[in-house]
Amino acid sequence: MKNNITESSKCNAEDCPTVDGLRMTRQRSEVYSVLMSYRDHPTAGEVFERAKENMPTISLATVYNCLEALVQHGAVRQVNFERESSRYCPNLTEHGHFHDEESGKIIDVPLKKGAKLSDLLDLPEGAEIDNLEITLRGKISNN
């Protein structure tokens, strides 16, 4: 997965990046900007609510479409927790997610530098990994 965002912005929306190969529209910029400014892990519905503040006419279907386009082009990530709604994450580095059962918060969990997945798992012979999702659920004991 590669970050396709460049700074060669020609887009008229403020703070609007160009994503290679993705036609940028006002709605896509708004959705992307929502994700970048809050930097938590909102659901599509939450992105919709936030986007409406700046762009009252945007529709939920468009938010879904924009999110999908951004995910396909590697600008953001989609994160799935069990059966909950998908959440979207602007952190493009390799990481997992810890879901705190008490606060409900989702915390990015970085992969240790130099650590290899094959040290933890007995991967099948010849496996080529396109996508890795590590999700943890639990509590934080702050004693």
Add this chain to the structure above:
Amino acid sequence: MKNNITESSKCNAEDCPTVDGLRMTRQRSEVYSVLMSYRDHPTAGEVFERAKENMPTISLATVYNCLEALVQHGAVRQVNFERESSRYCPNLTEHGHFHDEESGKIIDVPLKKGAKLSDLLDLPEGAEIDNLEITLRGKISNN
């Protein structure tokens, strides 16, 4: 997560285990038996289809309810792949899942003995993990 299945069966269905604290019914036995005999990773709908062969009157809602009860009592696991339907897995050992994009098959990926999650991830301070889900998607290059 602990395996609550005992062999002290009092249930009238053949090959019917007792799960501590879970009232065993014909439907729950059938659902459990479907999972144990195929040992792949069926969706609720697939479990329903298979269960109907032995028990034509069972309903899909009951299959969902039985699966939920079995999951809650630690008799089987629920596995979520991206936005697909949940799948159910009778393998109770700690493991991840590899989703082969070519065959569509789901392969259990054992955790290496002695390997620790904290060797791979920078876990948050004081994190107590109740649930870990590792899902991989990719291809198997058989050269």
Add this chain to the structure above:
DNA sequence: CTAGGTGCAAAAGGTTTGCGGTTAA
């Protein structure tokens, strides 16, 4: 100019729920 995106509303698909009748312990 036009391929592709948008907004809307409706459909789809998986899962859950409410209710009257049934059953395991």
Add this chain to the structure above:
DNA sequence: TTAACCGCAAACCTTTTGCACCTAG
């Protein structure tokens, strides 16, 4: 005996789709 479960159908919720209009490049 009775709390809990079953079957059914309807509800629910997230996500996708079809279509007429619009817009970025």
